[in-house]
Amino acid sequence: MPYGDPASHSPKQSLHAPTRQSEATRGSHDWSLSLGSLPRAAADLILLGDLTGRYASGSYARLATGGRTVVPRPDRQGASEHGHRVTAAIACYVARAHGTVDQLLRLLLQPDHEGGRHAQTVLVRSGHARARAYVQRVWETACALVGSTTSVESRNHVHEALAALRARIEATPWPGERGRTALRVLLAHLSFAEVAGGRRHAASERQTAEAAGLSRQTVRSAYDNVLKPGGWLQRLKVGRGAEGSVWYLGDGLNAQPVLVASRDQTTQRPPDRALEEWSSPETATTADIDSTVLARLMPLDAFAQQGLGSSALLILSALHANPQQDASDLIATTAISRATAYRTLRRLKSLGLVNAAGSLWALVPRALEGVGNSLAEAVTQPATPTLGWERVAALCGTAGVGVRRKAAHAAERAAYRAALEHLAARPSKAAVVVQDGRLVVVPPVRGDEIPPSWHAPGGAVIDPSTGLPVPGWRVATDGRLIHISPDDDRSYDELTTAHQQAVLAWESIA
Template sequence: MPHHTHQADPSRRTFHPSERLGLHRLPPAAADLVLLGDLTGRYAAGSYSRLGSDGQTVVLREDRQGAAEHGHRITAAIACHVARAGGTVDELTRLLLHPDHEGGRHARHIALRSGQARALDYIRRVWASASTAVDSTRALGSRHEAYEVLAALRDRIETTPWRGERGRTALRVLRAHLNFAETAGGPLHHASERQTAEEAGVSRTTLRVVYETVLKPGGWLRRLRVGHGREGSTWYLADGNAPASLSRFRTTQYPPDPALEEWPTPETRAAADIDSTVISRLMGHDAFAHHGLGSSALMIIGALHARPAQTIGELVGSASVSRATAYRTLRRLADHGLVHHSGETWILAPRALEGFGTSLPDAVPAPTAPPAQGWDAVAQQYGTAGVAAQRKALHAAERSAYREALERLAEHRGKAMVIVRDGGQVLVPAPRPDEIPPAWHAPGGCVLDPVTGRPDAEWRVATDGRLILITPSDQRSYDELAAAHAEALSEWESAA
């Protein structure tokens, strides 16, 4: 028979994920994630693996925190890619449950361990979250486009009225997140609550209140993932298009508009005009703490820096403050020589942004406080000096305690039983087969080899005196190690 060219069976051809979807808009990186999994360790932050020093391989972490978290991140990333490409939940299910796709290992493991129904329910939940995230976010194609989005967001923040003390505090928190987003290069960024509170110059309690009552309902800020371990929360900055549903933001406790001779409404009131960059520079200082100059002074300074020589009526609109607050705040700033007025217009002092005021008796009669000599001096006069340092010290102590608790969890330390004897508590540790004599303990938590007397690098001692094996080749849990030790001891006794 004549020789003919061999043709492959079309039923055995390997399909690309984009072909399986029936779409050609799936990015190559997403297709590789589906087929090959997370080869670069991009989604392994905070999980059991990390990117090696060579930048190519994925190695196990010293402290394993669970493969499930890593697998869930890969699954969520694939779901977002499919949702952005216009796919469906059924197409995502076929991708994840295909036996040749490494990216669906986590979903297939759930199906194998808990059943097909549980895996399908998990995929539907991931798809719902991914669809919501894709619908409410914008895909940025370049770093330049990301900076354009952040610049537009900054302009919108500066022209939005932030009414009341809570609104002004929300501006400080939002401006802190904008600083983090500019550093990260896009609306998606990472920050902890403590880090944000220190940047904005507020307490964590105040930060949570304004997030839940102002920023989240208003569509300005959304927490995509709560921080865990040494990682901060994942946040996304939006444009604030969601309408405010709280009545406090539609209150009529505002001064009337002179031109309209009526109380302003959301349609007739003037837009704000502040320089939020100046506010972000000053808001973390002790002088602008709650019992100091406060957030209203930040708004007045930001408004006068954006547009000098404003009247009280103009500041009411540009700084989003009431007339009484404007008078009270300007009087405070004038006492320190930080602002001056000529007739009905107000301007900043030449070095007001550095906290240095000038005494002008003609412009500001009868000052009640000496001219300011820096923001530290202003904080001393109001008794708020050291507030930021105390807040940072408190946060450092909280981080230390939290990290110590994480280390205890990483060492798989078991809880000791507590009994009460003669009115006192007595700790009775549970008997475990892997407890070692105190003579085996070495400095640094290492274990001394009883034969050679040298520390064994593959073992570590927890503070409760039990062995923890730390090797890349054996990542069994604490209970698994204890069971293996007990089994080996039983076999040894049976053989003896």
């Protein structure tokens, strides 16, 4: 169950300083019981402090104003930042153990506990009121963080959580072509998470595109427009070098219905309110598909964008989960429009994958052999389907799409690795700042930064050959060049959006 149960430890609890009577009657045995209920790492952190320097990273150095060099922080400021991180870590440990804010305060203010040295310093310098207010703020942040996470007790618990997430994905409607594409990308990440043994997993865009049977541009659009805003995926770390990006699967708590922009010129007659037309949405609010079958079919060439597409994937997976459905049922279980459902059913029937008995549709007996089978008495074994998906891809004109995609990705990987090896062969010298006996590395000047001798007052750029400012060019705050075109009439917000899109494209290429 998720941590942060309001009944067990609420951030709204009041802080009260221990009375003198309780201080006198409290013994060491009481403190040992409190520490014994915490993990060993938490007890060591409280009693001994941060001996390994785990929470000291970034506390004693920061980037300069220009963002180009690392400057050391003052000793007092660095120690304060380090102590705050230790205090926050202890608060998270207490929150995960279903403790209270009063217990946290007593643990931090115990004189023998090195982990509470920062809170004790605040108490001595600013008094009880400031110390209580500081611990209260840390506690609220810790409860919010712990309450948004889930405890993992065993590997079986992980598989149960992923199975529950798969069931939630299957019951969520994914309307529109954008939603169906996002479903394929999400199922690819779900398969990666199952292999990794948890929601945290590593995957590159190329790997995801090959698993989902989509292009990298389509995968990137699904990330930005549906999965990230909806809370289904979160990128924890951008991939660099030979390492892919690190992702975390969410529960989609922020998921909103995917809205499809209507055309300006439409051929449909608008609804008549007097006749109560179009009184309800065309698709239902719940879906019912077999995501396992969908995940196994989506990398095939037959379901590429110019082939059967994502709508056929949803219909096949819905008919595999619940055979004998009419068109209205399929519209409800797949969340696709009526026109798309009828068009896709006719195409699947022409290929011999589905048949109709009156108004009911069902899969042919051996349509999904080797992937899944809707017959109860059938035993699913890895085998070649009767029709053959290669033949379906050839009839749809999409044969060889997956092979060409993998070849293009392999060429991109080879070019990127060659560029990395070229850069590694020409290392740049980095300056080193010594602070409190530790070495802090200062990043060297990058190749796209201009030398300081080119800088001019007002942000202008000096031509080294003439010594005169170059019109149309400026120096950004990060030391890079900016070219301002006379025809460029974009606003600052538009330029910021364009810059973010360029950074995102560069990170995805890397």
